Amino acid sequence: MNRVPLEGKVLSENARVAAELRERFREHRLPVLNIISSPGSGKTTLLEKTLESFSPSERVAVLTGDLQTENDANRLKRYGFPVKQITTGGTCHLDARMIEKHIADWDLEKLDLLIIENVGNLVCPSSYDLGEAAKIVLLSVTEGEDKPLKYPSIFFKSELMVLTKTDLLPYVPFDVPAAIENARRVHAEMEVVKVSCLTGNGMHEWLTWLERRKHAFLAELAHLVG
């Protein structure tokens, strides 16, 4: 049952493809975000509200992963931006090769933001680099504030924690300061945004974070080139 050498091969091959992707994304000055959470934490809903808020001239595209169904892509396509579903079959995460394959016919030069919605899984996606500029983890307030301690890898690797479904706070025993403290015990620099997609509370903060992160990516590129 020693999985390490087996997984090591898969992960190093993934790292190689992810490095190529990262290089391509930099060449095209394209910030890529990899959004990860448990099933049902509200990734797709957050993306719906995000796309809805964008003007039609926004140059954004979305890849959305699931084991089965095109449900999420169908939900997201309604906003008029390029969206592709990645159906993994049984696989519990997206890998770099899947990303490479699904962007093959997109002109990256025409995009200013690529958002990847990973498979709903708080564990495995954290091991697979997709060439992204940043990982974002969602945690809904129905899930319990100890999740960062129980699933530390993804919280350690994410720049931002989005606390979702905050409209449910009056009805659930969720301690927001404890959740933030737990996230920062795992990752001291963790940024936090609290959002309710139902009421719209916090959407402005989230969109501001997105905008700021795009600029930081471009600034970093200029520095690398400079």
Add this chain to the structure above:
Amino acid sequence: MNRVPLEGKVLSENARVAAELRERFREHRLPVLNIISSPGSGKTTLLEKTLESFSPSERVAVLTGDLQTENDANRLKRYGFPVKQITTGGTCHLDARMIEKHIADWDLEKLDLLIIENVGNLVCPSSYDLGEAAKIVLLSVTEGEDKPLKYPSIFFKSELMVLTKTDLLPYVPFDVPAAIENARRVHAEMEVVKVSCLTGNGMHEWLTWLERRKHAFLAELAHLVG
């Protein structure tokens, strides 16, 4: 990136150990339940309420899996029954070898029920047989009714779907009949119990299901021996 041959080896070794466990559980007339869900669907809370409802003479034990922390075992130990935490490190599921190791110093002859709370993950645990008599999947009403279609493997393999957090139904856009219909599209024989651990609604049905399942296990054994 072809994971199939690599995973095949791991899974066939797991199947071998799981078959040995199943044989041991049968020898000891011990029904074993493997509870699986997303992180934060309420597995530990359901087990807390279940243990709380048992008389001290009940011969039940619990194994609870997480990547990190002893939080769940600490919550469950308060009820006075044998409880052990399985901390998997980075591993996204429990496997049969972990179960074998953690029950090594328990006298199975003195147990009438063993409940295994798997790692919070709706994908990977479904591939790892633990020698259990039945798998149970939890789905909280905050997660969305299309989860059985998106994560079909675990719903296909589970005998029972427990819809949890039903007290939140007034505040979330969750369609209970659609969720049940989706589960039964994947697994026509799926049994369903609706529970709120906060109000206690549905706990009686859940406990009745447990009791009935224990009897069915013993009846099946008698038939096998018979």
